[in-house]
Amino acid sequence: MTTISRFLSGESPDSFGRNIEQFYGYSHFWLEHDHKYIQVLFPIDEGTQFNRHAPLVSAADRALFANSETLRQHHLRALDLILGFWGLARRGVQIYSPTPPNPASHPWLKRQNHNQLRMTRVIRSLSLLGNQQIAENLAQFVIETAKQFDSVSEQTQHYWRSALTRPPIEPPG
Template sequence: MQDDQRLIAFYRGEGPDHQGRMIEDIWALSPFWLEHTHDYIQWLFPIPETSRFNAFAPTLTPTVEAAFEADASMRQRQQHSLDVMLNFFGLEREGATITALPELSISTHIWLKAGGHNHLRITRIIRSLALCHQVKLARAFQRAVIDIGTQHGVVSETSLQYWQEALRGQDA
C-alpha cells in the first residue's frame, strides 16, 4: 500500500501505523508515553516534509490533503488527536476555543520552557491542522500557545516566531 493510502487508512481507523498501532491505541496512551515516544506525532499530524525523527512516517501528499478536505470524519478524528495532545499540554478545547486547564503549570507541563521537542510538535500540529483544512482550529491553537507561552514568559522567542510563522500563506 502506498504511503498516502496507509495514512488515510490509519486516520479512518482502518489500518495501523508503522508500529502496528491503530489511531485509537495512540489516543488511549498515557501522557508519560506521549512525552517519551517520538514516532507517533507524524502520523497524527502529517505535513509535506519528511520527518527527521521518523523515517517510517508518511508525508502529507495532495491525495491525503484531498481526503481530509472531502471527509468530515477524518477532520473530526484529527480534532480528537488534537484534543489528546491538548490534554497532554495542559490545554482544552471547546469548539474552536482553546484555553489552559486550571492545573497548567510550569513545573508539570514540559512545553512551558525555553525549547525542546514539544515546541517542534506544536509547530507541526499548527501546520498540519491548517493543511488538513482546519485553518480556524490551527489559528486557535496557535493563538493559545503563543498567548500562554508569552504569559508564562518561559518560551523562547525562537519558538514563538516558529509558531507565528507556521500559518504563513494559509487562508483564514
C-alpha cells in the same frame, strides 16, 4: 483513501503496526517519552529524522480532508489527546487551559522543551488537513500564553506563526 486518511480513520495501522486506537490509551508518560508517534498522528508535508517511516501530507490528503468532516473529526480526536497531555483542552474550535498555565502542568512552557517543536508540527498538520481555524486558535493561544512566561523563545513563536502561513510542499513521489 490515502495512507494518512486510512490510519486516522482506524482502517489501517501505521508502518510500525500500531492502530490509532492504541494511541488513545497511552499515558502522558508514554506521550512524553516516545518520539515516533507525533509524526503519525500529526503528519505534515516535510520529512523528519525522528520517524523516516511517517507518511507525508500530499495534495490528495489535503483534498480528502478538505471535503470530509469525518476525516477532520478523526484528526481532532488526536488533537484532543495531545492537548490533554499539554495541559490544554478544546471546546469546538476554541483552545483553552482548564487550569492556570504554568511549567509544572504545561510541559511546553519549560525552557527549550521538545513539546514546543511538537506544537509546530500539530499546528502545521491541522492547517494542512482542513482544520485551519483550530490551527490558528491553537497558535494564537500558545503564543499569547508563552508571552506570560520567559521560557518560549521568539524563534519558536515565529515557527508557530509560520506553520500556519507557509505554502504546502508537495512531497516527491
